[in-house]
Amino acid sequence: MTDKTILRALRGETLPVPPVWMMRQAGRYLPEYRATRAKAGDFLSLCYTPDLAAEVTLQPIRRYGFDAAILFADILLIPQALGLDLRFVQGEGPRLSTVTTAAEVAALRPVGDIHDTLSPIYETVRILSRALPRETTLIGFAGAPWTVATYMVAGRGTPDQAPAHRFKDTDRAAFSTLIDRIAEATIDYLSAQIDAGAEVVKLFDSWAGSLKGRDFDDFALAPAARIIAELKRRHPGIPVIAFPREAKERYVGFAKAVGADAVALDNSVDADWAAANVQTAGCVQGNLAPHHLVDPANLEGQTRRIVRAFSGGPHIFNLGHGITPDADPDNVHRMLAAIRG
Numbered sequence: 001m002t003d004k005t006i007l008r009a010l011r012g013e014t015l016p017v018p019p020v021w022m023m024r025q026a027g028r029y030l031p032e033y034r035a036t037r038a039k040a041g042d043f044l045s046l047c048y049t050p051d052l053a054a055e056v057t058l059q060p061i062r063r064y065g066f067d068a069a070i071l072f073a074d075i076l077l078i079p080q081a082l083g084l085d086l087r088f089v090q091g092e093g094p095r096l097s098t099v100t101t102a103a104e105v106a107a108l109r110p111v112g113d114i115h116d117t118l119s120p121i122y123e124t125v126r127i128l129s130r131a132l133p134r135e136t137t138l139i140g141f142a143g144a145p146w147t148v149a150t151y152m153v154a155g156r157g158t159p160d161q162a163p164a165h166r167f168k169d170t171d172r173a174a175f176s177t178l179i180d181r182i183a184e185a186t187i188d189y190l191s192a193q194i195d196a197g198a199e200v201v202k203l204f205d206s207w208a209g210s211l212k213g214r215d216f217d218d219f220a221l222a223p224a225a226r227i228i229a230e231l232k233r234r235h236p237g238i239p240v241i242a243f244p245r246e247a248k249e250r251y252v253g254f255a256k257a258v259g260a261d262a263v264a265l266d267n268s269v270d271a272d273w274a275a276a277n278v279q280t281a282g283c284v285q286g287n288l289a290p291h292h293l294v295d296p297a298n299l300e301g302q303t304r305r306i307v308r309a310f311s312g313g314p315h316i317f318n319l320g321h322g323i324t325p326d327a328d329p330d331n332v333h334r335m336l337a338a339i340r341g
Contacts, residue, residue, distance in 0.1 A: 006068045006137040006200065008315045009283050010239040010261045018307060018315045019067035021139070021333070021338055024322030025060040026072045029293075030329060032059045043088045047073050050123040057128055061136055064332055067316075068137040068200070069128060071193065073121050075143030075204060078185050079152050081114035083107070098155040100167060102174035111184045118189060122196040129197025140198030142190050144205035144244075145182040145223040152178070161210045168215065176218070183223045187230045194235045202241040203227060209246025212291050220244055222260040232259065239283060267320025271309035282291070283314035288335070290319050293327035296334060303338035316329070 005019035010198040027033055036056050039145035040046035047053055057072040066329075080086040085097040097276055099105055115122075128138055146164075147173050154163040190201045210221040221244075228240050239282040244254055251274065265274050265286035278284055292299040307317065317339050 002195075004067070004135060004137045004199075006139075006316060008169060008199065008311040010241075012282055012314050014311075014313055014315075017340055018310065018317045019137075020336065021066040021068035021070065022060070022319050022323050023070070024260065025066060025070065026056045029323055029327040030059060030063070031171055032056075032063075039114065043074075044086070047077065047175050048120045050127055050225050053121075054123040054127040054131060055108045061132065063329070064336060066136070067222060069132055070137050070139040070141060070202070071121070071125060071128065073124070073141070075141075075148055075206075076151055077118060077121065078189060081109070081189075082181070082185060083109040083110075084152060094151065096151060096155045099138040099152045100163070102171060102177070103231060105174055105178045105181065108181055111181065111188055111221050114185050114188060115192060115239035118192070121189075125193050125196035126218065126340075127200055131261060133201050133289065137199050138197060138328065139200045139202055139205040140190060140193035141202040141204060142186045144208070144220065144227075145179045145186065146211060146219045147205050147207045148186075149178055149219075150173070150207050152182075161207050161232050165210070165246075168219070179219055179223055183226055187227050190227070190231055191234050194231070194238055200239045200241065201231065202243060203260075205242070205244045208244035208250075209248065216247075220247070220250075221254070221257055224260070235333070238314035241316075253281065254278075255283075256281055262314075262316065264318065264335065271306045275309045275312065279310060279313040279315070283316065284310060285318045287317040287318070290321055290324050290327065293319075293323055293331045293335065295296050296328070296331045299331060299334055300338040307339055 009019055021058055033056050036052055040049055048325050053072045057069050061069050063164050084103055087095050089095055122210045150161040150164040153167050201225055205220055211220050224242055239261040241257055241262045241264055242260035262283035262285050265284055267287045267289040292302055
């Protein structure tokens with residue numbers, strides 16, 4: 001269906017009402033999600049049970065009529081598929097076995113073996129491609145190599161990604177090999193999602209902002225360019241959204257440099273600045289601060305301000321980061337009413 005609004009925006013069309021979806025739109029703020037997760041038993045079981053993963057992906061589409069559904073999965077499934085132990089601790093987040101030396105990088109599983117672990121994810125995509133409304137775009141995703149590497153090195157999320165920076169600074173060759181392995185796995189993983197029915201893919205580099213100068217070029221920009229080029233070679237015409245979170249001035253020109261069809265913006269950049277400096281090169285996505293869905297005092301005004309700022313070019317409305325578990329589901333309706341009038 002070539003007239004889906006998300007696909008039109010990604011082709012560079014300026015629409016009178018921007019299409020909208022939300023990062024983490026299937027999540028703990030929804031009571032129906034919490035019920036399905038309880039049925040699954042734990043987070044990873046939910047990710048790896050296609051019927052349940054498809055169900056939570058569909059829940060926000062039923063409730064809100066978003067223009068896109070994003071596959072329910074997690075960026076750390078690739079490290080698990082490469083051989084790391086992975087578990088999620090309630091209230092604390094992920095825990096992984098670590099990769100901190102050249103020998104441990106070399107000991108990772110071959111990229112060709114990742115599908116043994118990830119095949120349930122592809123089945124989820126196939127279910128969704130059949131179950132979604134005809135007008136709803138299906139988005140697949142993966143974590144970008146730098147962000148995934150920060151978890152693999154530290155074994156958990158860290159506030160400043162210091163363990164990955166230490167590895168990078170003390171053995172750049174080994175760290176570069178790790179980035180390359182993740183990039184290769186990401187290409188195959190996203191390609192399999194596209195084969196299964198994903199119409200758009202998104203590359204999440206949640207910690208890109210901690211990279212500066214040459215490091216940003218080598219570990220944020222170059223891997224994204226490599227992944228996107230190969231995906232477009234294998235799947236001509238597939239749209240790709242890149243999200244180098246907190247890239248600040250490096251947002252300018254990023255989409256063109258990596259070959260992406262859109263760049264997603266976090267909420268640390270001003271919409272008017274982004275319209276003048278980033279949107280001039282193509283589609284942008286973002287950038288409402290998620291806290292407005294918790295405290296709605298300025299929700300409608302900020303939503304309309306962003307819509308106005310980006311009204312002169314292609315724009316997909318979204319948050320600057322994922323919706324938080326304490327958000328009020330009714331506030332999402334208020335946001336949608338402000339966007340759609």
